[in-house]
């Protein structure tokens with residue numbers, strides 16, 4: 001049994017490359033844990049990393065010593081590398097008055113969305129109605145989300161911004177402009193709701209910003225309030241500071257919020273569903289549950305300690321227009337899907353901080369149990385089909401050898417798996433190198449049948465089709481199951497390389513093709529060819 005790197009892998013694991021940052025490196029690994037590419041920075045993670053379609057790497061780094069703003073997740077510098085590791089651009093946002101932290105997001109137009117804490121002085125906080133007994137640090141952090149166009153090698157042009165401090169409400173000081181009834185304004189942020197906190201400067205601890213291009217909205221995660229917020233990105237900067245304008249008409253006010261309705265006086269502790277969550281994001285078009293939101297619910301601050309992966313379906317009346325009934329909490333009342341592991345008590349699946357979950361093209365879910373440096377992938381039956389332990393210590397960069405246990409500081413902020421057909425890899429050398437860990441043992445991987453490889457290359461044609469579809473492969477086909485994107489098995493064919501889809505409604509389906517011990521998923525579009 002391996003102690004680090006790939007612990008186990010089956011033929012059902014999605015055959016892609018997993019990206020994560022640890023210490024000063026960002027690695028792309030295959031399912032065997034073999035490094036197919038890596039980048040080196042001068043900085044440890046600060047914290048997110050993304051592979052861009054052109055093969056560049058966007059990475060937030062932690063640069064200490066420049067700012068008095070310090071909390072788990074602080075960064076300060078954003079770097080853009082090309083595939084070959086050349087630093088194309090870097091931008092430091094890191095003084096005593098402001099500091100980038102946790103996430104950044106590569107916008108489809110090449111701009112970069114940046115998350116930063118900026119200081120509100122004690123007098124600004126009091127002017128905004130903060131309860132004066134809840135100001136122990138004599139300052140509080142605003143959260144600024146701003147979009148920059150990279151300029152030159154280290155400059156930016158700010159093209160848009162939103163600030164949490166422009167959307168505050170409070171019922172403490174009736175002499176201030178933003179005084180109001182919190183329960184009547186779910187679109188505003190109650191400046192004195194601290195979710196049990198004492199008002200320390202980092203009262204919000206936003207840890208994720210994810211842009212959805214279809215809706216032109218940004219999904220935000222506040223760990224300390226245990227809430228997901230959605231804001232409009234179609235506004236001008238001026239509109240984003242108000243409650244009107246933008247395609248949804250609400251300016252920079254919240255379009256939607258979920259997880260802890262106590263924050264707007266529409267619930268009690270028992271109504272709370274999120275506990276220090278991470279990486280809420282809309283599932284991409286073309287994937288199972290597209291348009292629903294996946295959330296890693298850490299479970300921090302509740303007993304017993306266990307984490308969950310949620311899929312929720314925010315109620316809407318039109319795309320991106322969220323349904324809300326006055327004097328209630330935003331729906332849904334419960335997630336559509338929950339993954340947890342309650343086999344043992346305490347649960348084997350728990351990470352109080354960092355982490356994330358991602359839907360993969362074959363319907364599996366990749367889970368980053370980040371505090372443990374543990375990545376695992378589950379199939380639709382919640383069987384673990386890939387199991388990996390990061391062998392590198394995040395503080396020292398010291399890498400464990402196989403048979404040694406991983407460092408307790410092998411914490412990983414987030415892991416993302418990319419399809420081998422992702423544009424970033426076209427024309428690039430992604431042949432596998434050595435695993436990260438020393439003295440590697442590829443036994444779990446060698447047990448993988450080569451049949452998988454052959455079946456993976458099966459061609460499904462014609463596609464789209466509303467008639468007979470052929471599966472071209474040299475292997476025997478035992479069975480083909482056809483699923484909707486919601487996971488419903490609508491057709492099954494036995495012992496045939498041809499399947500008739502003419503009875504299906506037009507749309508996207510998944511073919512699960514079984515050969516001997518092996519199965520692969522292929523997507524088909526049922527529509528006239």
Ligand SMILES: O=[N+]([O-])c1ccc(OS(=O)(=O)O)cc1
Nearest residue numbers: 072073207223352353354411
């Ligand atoms: O220890 N860290 O690296 C760390 C701790 C907390 C943290 O914040 S969180 O919201 O992402 O858990 C981020 C990083």
